[in-house]
Structures are given as structure tokens and as C-alpha cells.
Amino acid sequence: MKKLDAAVLAGLILVGSALSLAAGAARQIKLAIAPGGSVNVVNNCGSVTLHPGNQRQVVVNAATHSDKVEVDANSTPDGKRVDVRTHALPQQKPSSSESSVDYDIAIPSGVSVTITTATAPITIESVGGDFSLSSGTGPVTVKNAANARVEVRGVAAPVVLSNVTGQVEVTSSNGSVQLTNVSGSRVRVAATSGNITYHGDFSGGGSYVLSTHTGAIEVTLPPSASVDLTARSLKGSVENDFPLQAKSHMTFDPAAGRSFAGTSNSGSSSVELESFSGRIRVKKQ
């Protein structure tokens, strides 16, 4: 009886292992990419994480969670384009959890990346390049990206950009947008009902525009910030706790409680804070 029990147990373990392997699998794919090449990733569910790689290649580590989807990863013969895509197998209709694939992708510098997800979080860290990120509800996080061009489009996806320099454009409907030490020649954030928070000095002599419909805008500046700042809320309110010098020439008539404008230090960067009916607050760090 004991031998029979052991045999049954071993059989169960073997079957369970086989099932787990069939249900989820991890694989690694290495693809050559030319300098200035582009990487396109499409993965609706799961996660996508990008980090710097060491060689002139894209290394894709993909972990699936069911046998109803597969990962296609290939590159063009000239290495200028790499495509990584999750798709359902023929005649399969996987659920969200079954479609989930977790990607960990290493890319070299100087590569442009396009990532499209529905619910999968996108995380990019310490990578420079061009990034075009589109997410329905999955959070988008970009950290430590120097000389980057970052474009983010979200429906209800929270967006967090931290220590990013370059050009930034964020369009968010209901998701919040949090910018910390984000600076460059052009930074534009537009949200509908999502709140926008900015911590930093608006450095670089660039143009910064933060705009919402009903979302609040909160900006915290250090005293060293050199800005030409304008804040206007058509139907909402504005508050200012940051010392600004009155501008010699105004392009609009400031209305108490609805708008104000002024400069700090040499007024290098242009900062426009606009809201239709949200509250705008400018605070000193």
C-alpha cells in the first residue's frame, strides 16, 4: 500500500509539473538591432519592463501564463525594426488572465521604442531614447531617462515621470500625472479630469504647459527656479505661494482668484498652467 501511495503521489507530481509547464512558459529571445532602430511591443495584459542592455541587441524575456497565447518576436533582416507581440492562438479566446504575458526587455541606447498595452503596467528605467507609450489603464512609469523623447497616452492610466530630461508630451484622460524633476526644451501635459503634480525647477529654458479640464494642477518650485509663469483657470481658482515679480507687459488682464502671472529670477523657462475649472496651486519648495 505504501508503494502504491508513493507511486500515486509521484504520478500526481509529474502530472502537475507537466500541466504547469504547459500553462505557462518562460523563454528568452535575442534579436539584433541596428543603431537608431525601432522596437515595437504590443502586450495588452501582464507587464512590460524596459531596462538598459549591454550589447547591440534586444533581449526579450517573456513569461506566459497560459497555453492560449504565444509571443512573436522577430526582427527585419537589416535589424532596423524589432517587433514583439502577444497574440491569441487560432481559435482560442483567452481571458485577461490567460492573455497575460510579463516582458522584461533589455535594449541598447539610441533606440526608439513603442509600447502599446491595455492594462499592463509599463516601466522604463535608466534608458535613453524615444519612447511612445500607450496604455488604457496600466500605470506608466519612466525613470532616469536622459536626453529622451517621451510621449505618453493614457485613458485612466496613472503616469509617473521622474528624472527625465528632453521632450515630454503626456495626454491623459482620467489618470493622474506626476512629474518629478522633469525638464527639457518642451514639456506638455494635458489631462481631462486627472490631476497634475509637478515637483521641480522647470529648468532648461524650455516651454512647459500643464493643462486640465477639471483636474487640479499643483506645482512645487525651489526658490532657484527661473521661470516666466502664468496660471489661469477659466472657472476654477488659482493660489500662489511662490514669490514672483510682476511682469512689465501682460498679454491678458489678471483676475483675482482666477489668474496670475509673474517671473522668478531671470525667467528663463516659460511655464503655463491652464485649467478650465480645476484648481491651480503654486507652492514654494
Add this chain to the structure above:
Amino acid sequence: MNCKQFQEVLPHIIESGGNPDQEAHLQSCRECGELVRDLRYIADQARLLLPMHDPNPRVWNNIQKSLAREGLVPEDRMSRQGHTMTNSPAQKKSWTPLGLILAATAVLALSLLLVNYRSTNPANQENLAPPVPDNSPATAANADDHVLVSQLAQQDADVAGAYQASLEEVSSYISDAQKAVNDDPDDSAAQEHLRDAYQQKAVLYQMATALLLE
């Protein structure tokens, strides 16, 4: 009397005139008056074309003889005009082919006029026309949003819900901004908000379409 009641008796009016009520409506309603004039003109023109000069009696004789040789008709005595007369007491009147065509054309024209006639006098409408559907841009936009969300729901209900909420927010943004621009067309801030609102809606549609096409 209204136009609907008048049209119901229109053939009778064309043929033999109308009663005082009908005449009064005819005089007061421009549309019905024009219709009656058009129909009477058609009827008059058709009548002018109907009378045909009968062919020479020798023609009828030859036709009669040919038909009799074939056994298709019995040999009968000829009428005074050279037409065949049968002994049947109930002789049906026959039309010439051209007369048939013209009569059919007149009937068709009358039918088309009656079918396509629509009174433009609001007092006589009496809800004849069906209600006109609301084709305003706002209604069309809401319909598009609904279609988009319905399509997304087939893929993922949660994602569709997020899109629906965002589309409602953006539509509200467009509405608010449009009102602000209408209130002050020179307000550049309002104009910029309106542009931003439309751009955000465009982004939502682009993202949703890309998701549906995956």
C-alpha cells in the same frame, strides 16, 4: 377640409369638379391648387391625343377576311363604317394601342403626383410626416462613443468601462469649452481649451481603434 381629405377625393374633382367645400379648399391652398392644375393639364393633353382617324374601310375588310381565312373570327356583316359587327349584344369598347399607352401614362402620372405630393402648409399637415430624427453633431458623437464602447466591451469590460468614463469626461470638456468660446469668441484661453478637448477625444479614439484592431 385639409389637404389629406382633399387628396382622397382628388380623382373625382379632376373628373367632375368638386363640391363647395372642396372648391373653397382649392382656392385657399396653393399646393393643392397647383396639383389640381397639373393633373387637369395632363388629363386634357391625354384626351387631345386619343381621337384617331379611322383607317379606310377596305383595311378593315382585308383584316376581317384574313382573320376569317385563319378561322380566328366568324364571318360577320360589315358595319356602315366598314367595321365588323358581331351579333354579341355586349360589345366591349376597345382602345387603340396609342390610346392605351396615353391613358396608362396619364394614370401613372396622376399616381406619381398623388404619391409624391406633400402639402407644405403647416396648418394642414396634421402630423402626416414622421418625426425628423435628431441629426445634431452632439447626438452623432454620442452615438459614435456608444458604438466604440460596445465594441471594446466585447474584448474587455473593464477597459470598456474606462474608455466610457473618459469619453464622457472629454465630451463634457468639449461642451464646456464650446460654451466658453460661444460666450466670448475672442477668449484665446477658451479656444485653446476647446482645441485641447478635441485633441484628447481624438487620442481616445485612436487608442481604442488600435486596441480593437489588435
